Amino acid sequence: xxxxxxxxxxxxxAARAGETVLEALRRHGYTMFFGCxxxxxxxxxxxxxxxxVHHGPYAPQALPQEAQDAGMVLACRAVADSDVTVEMxxxxxxxxxxxxxxxxxxxxxxx
Amino acid sequence: xxxxxxxFVQVRVTDMEAAKSHYIDALGLEKTAEVDGRxxxxxxxxxxxxxxxxxxxxxxxxxMAFKVDQEEDLSELEKRIEAYGLPVRRxxxxxxxxxxxxxxxxxxxxxxxxxxxxxxxxxxxTGRLNPDPWPDDARGMxxxxxxxxxxxxxxxxxxxxxxxxxxxxxxxxRVVPQAGxxxxxxAWLYRTNTPHDIAVIPGPNGxxxxxxxxxxxxxxxxxxxxxxAKTGIPVDIGPTRHGITRGTTIYFFDPAGNRNEVxxxxxxxxxxxxxxxxxxxxxxxxxxxxxxxxxxRFTTVLT
Ligand code: FES
Ligand SMILES: [Fe+2]
Numbered sequence: 001x002x003x004x005x006x007x008x009x010x011x012x013x014a015a016r017a018g019e020t021v022l023e024a025l026r027r028h029g030y031t032m033f034f035g036c037x038x039x040x041x042x043x044x045x046x047x048x049x050x051x052x053v054h055h056g057p058y059a060p061q062a063l064p065q066e067a068q069d070a071g072m073v074l075a076c077r078a079v080a081d082s083d084v085t086v087e088m089x090x091x092x093x094x095x096x097x098x099x100x101x102x103x104x105x106x107x108x109x110x111x
Numbered sequence: 112x113x114x115x116x117x118x119f120v121q122v123r124v125t126d127m128e129a130a131k132s133h134y135i136d137a138l139g140l141e142k143t144a145e146v147d148g149r150x151x152x153x154x155x156x157x158x159x160x161x162x163x164x165x166x167x168x169x170x171x172x173x174x175m176a177f178k179v180d181q182e183e184d185l186s187e188l189e190k191r192i193e194a195y196g197l198p199v200r201r202x203x204x205x206x207x208x209x210x211x212x213x214x215x216x217x218x219x220x221x222x223x224x225x226x227x228x229x230x231x232x233x234x235x236x237t238g239r240l241n242p243d244p245w246p247d248d249a250r251g252m253x254x255x256x257x258x259x260x261x262x263x264x265x266x267x268x269x270x271x272x273x274x275x276x277x278x279x280x281x282x283x284x285r286v287v288p289q290a291g292x293x294x295x296x297x298a299w300l301y302r303t304n305t306p307h308d309i310a311v312i313p314g315p316n317g318x319x320x321x322x323x324x325x326x327x328x329x330x331x332x333x334x335x336x337x338x339x340a341k342t343g344i345p346v347d348i349g350p351t352r353h354g355i356t357r358g359t360t361i362y363f364f365d366p367a368g369n370r371n372e373v374x375x376x377x378x379x380x381x382x383x384x385x386x387x388x389x390x391x392x393x394x395x396x397x398x399x400x401x402x403x404x405x406x407x408r409f410t411t412v413l414t
Contacts, residue, residue: 035364035408035412036412037345037368038345038366039125039368040125040170040364040367040368040369043411043412057126057129057366059171059414060169061169062169062170062368
C-alpha cells in the first residue's frame with residue numbers, strides 16, 4: 001500500500017492498489033479542484049516531489065511536455081508506484097470534505 | 112437554403128475500447144462502421160450514417176461538420192467564406208468515410224468547420240413505414256440523436272459574426288456585459304428550429320466545451336443520470352435546468368475527458384424568433400438556473 005503525502009498540508013493517505021491520487025484523497029474524505037477525472041482537461045495537475053507514479057490514459061494536452069519536465073502529474077490518472085509526496089499547485093487547495101466520515105476512516109485505520 | 116443542421120462531431124479519445132463502452136453501451140449509440148481506426152456512431156433515430164466519429168489521439172474536437180440543404184450551397188458558401196477572408200479547402204468524396212464532397216475551413220477561433228451535403232443514409236430500425244415509436248434493443252441512455260455542441264473562443268463576438276453573417280445562423284440567446292450593450296460574450300446559434308445547434312462562450316481558442324445528445328423528456332434525463340451512477344461515469348453537474356434554452360440537462364465526461372451532455376426540452380425557434388439577452392451578472396442563472404452559480408469547472412474544464 002503506497003502512502004501519498006500532500007504538501008503543503010502534510011496530509012497522508014494510504015492508496016489501495018491501482019487507485020489514483022485523486023481517488024485515494026476522495027476516499028479519505030478530502031477533495032481538491034478537479035475536472036473530467038479522465039485525463040482530458042489537465043486541471044488536476046499536482047507536482048510530484050518524491051517517489052514514482054505511473055499514469056492511466058491521458059490526453060497529451062492535459063499534461064504537455066513542459067509540465068512533465070516541471071514534475072507535474074495528473075492527480076486523476078497518477079497511480080503511486082511507491083510512497084510519494086505531491087505538492088498542490090498554488091491555484092488548487094486540498095480541502096477536507098466530510099469530517100464525520102474521515103473520523104470514522106481514521107479510527108478504523110488506526111485500529 | 113444553406114446550412115441545414117449539425118451533421119457530426121469528430122472527437123479524439125485516449126482509449127478506443129473505453130470509448131466504445133461509453134458511447135455504445137452507456138449512451139446507447141449504434142456503431143455503423145469501424146474503418147481505419149475510426150469509430151462511426153449514430154443515435155437510433157438518426158437516418159444518416161453517423162453523427163459522432165471517434166478517433167484515437169488524446170481528447171478534444173477534431174472537427175464539426177454541418178449538413179447543407181443543397182449540393183449547390185457548397186460552392187455558394189465556399190465563396191462567402193473566402194470573401195470573409197478564410198481559406199477554404201475542398202474535401203473530396205469519401206475522403207471522410209461515407210461522406211460526399213464538401214468544404215472545410217479553420218475558423219479564426221481555431222475550430223475546424225466542415226460543410227457537406229451528401230452522406231450515406233442507413234435509415235433507422237423503426238423504419239419509415241408504419242413505424243413503432245422506438246426500437247426494441249435500445250441500450251443504456253438510448254440517445255436518439257445528437258443535438259448541439261458548445262465551444263470556446265477568445266473572441267466570441269467574431270465567432271458569432273462568422274456564423275450569423277457567413278452561414279446565416281440566427282441568435283436565440285446571447286450574453287452581454289450589461290443591459291443595452293451589444294458586445295457578445297456568448298451566443299446560442301441555430302439553423303434548425305431548436306434553441307441551438309452550436310453555441311460559443313469565452314475561453315481558449317480551439318477548445319470543446321461539450322457536445323450534447325437529445326433525450327425526449329426530463330424523466331429520461333434522470334434515468335440517464337442513474338445509468339451514469341451505475342456505470343461510474345463522472346458527472347460534472349446536474350440533473351438541472353439551463354436558464355438559457357430552458358433545457359434540462361446533465362453534463363458528464365467520456366472516458367477521454369470530453370464533456371458530454373444529455374439535453375431535453377427547451378423551446379422551438381423560427382425565422383422571426385427574437386434574440387433573448389442575458390446580462391453577465393445573471394449568467395449563473397442563465398447557465399444553471401436552479402443552482403444560480405457558475406462553478407470553476409464550467410469555465411475551465413475543456414478538451
Ligand atoms: S481532472 Fe481532467 S485531467 Fe484530471
Ligand atoms: Fe449544451
